[in-house]
């Protein structure tokens with residue numbers, strides 16, 4: 001038997017209906033079902049969730065922290081996307 | 096806690112790529128209270144310090160299951176047994192959160208577990224003491240988890256994001272541990288003379304080892320200053336130890352049992368308790384592997400690891416087979 005480390009899964013928990021799933025941590029598991037079971041036992045021993053997602057860590061595509069500034073640069077100079085950019089005279093209501 | 100800074104002499108060679116500018120920019124992020132995340136650039140020494148501290152912490156949680164597991168089958172009632180089982184299970188969980196946090200720094204789980212089993216990695220000295228009576232389960236929860244909380248709460252603000260987040264989760268669970276321990280002590284102290292004597296005996300044996308959990312005095316602690324600058328640590332060993340003594344002495348008074356330190360007294364002028372000298376020789380001996388239970392703890396962990404090998408192999412074989420079937 002080859003001694004192979006079980007793959008890593010990232011765990012996401014929805015704490016209650018109406019909220020998004022949120023990253024909680026990670027677990028190792030041999031397969032998807034075991035990843036769900038391990039995530040339940042590791043991260044929800046106190047009813048922390050109503051729904052769990054697990055996803056293989058190597059399936060996540062992430063932006064590169066070293067490129068953060070360049071990557072998010074397009075949003076930098078578009079302050080007109082925010083309502084506070086616009087000046088509304090006194091006396092105009094409900095806007 | 097369990098992060099006593101028990102270092103094997105660290106090799107401090109820096110990668111050539113680390114220029115003074117990069118180090119200064121990194122320190123500026125830390126000083127601005129920014130969190131460092133897994134894929135961010137960080138100095139190698141910062142990475143190594145964290146791997147050492149987080150893995151030591153994880154190993155302590157895992158080995159820490161043993162002294163308490165020792166009483167699972169002999170808990171005095173079904174309720175106590177269920178509670179203790181839940182606590183021991185939490186400690187396993189803490190170990191797992193922390194191994195995950197350490198892995199974000201680029202070290203593998205197998206490597207971490209291997210270092211524990213080979214004796215290369217350290218774990219907290221406290222878990223090398225035996226739990227001789229049921230009262231020890233009370234004392235461990237009250238004192239050991241209590242000392243752990245003292246150390247861990249500031250770690251929730253540690254500069255490394257994944258570690259800080261794991262600690263938030265751990266801290267929420269630790270306060271159940273400490274309270275259940277105190278409640279065991281309280282029940283014994285309100286019981287028969289014999290029960291109260293058990294509680295006193297447990298406090299007498301666990302007091303000094305608990306103070307040692309905070310690690311060497313600041314003057315002797317070789318990693319403290321750098322860890323403080325990096326905001327991995329927020330308080331020094333001696334500051335945390337002092338805080339622990341101050342709150343715990345008052346709790347012992349409430350229980351009506353006494354702390355085994357003839358030099359202990361309340362100092363009006365500072366508002367703190369002064370206390371006697373810790374037996375650092377004992378501490379060094381336990382760290383060096385010669386505590387009462389070091390050998391037993393590692394042997395038991397090794398046996399559990401070996402006994403589980405066939406389960407890991409079977410699960411892997413099943414997963415491979417299912418994957419092959421799905422691909423066919």
Ligand SMILES: [Fe+2]
Nearest residue numbers: 156185186189
């Ligand atoms: Fe713990």
Ligand SMILES: [Fe+2]
Nearest residue numbers: 186240269272
């Ligand atoms: Fe605990």
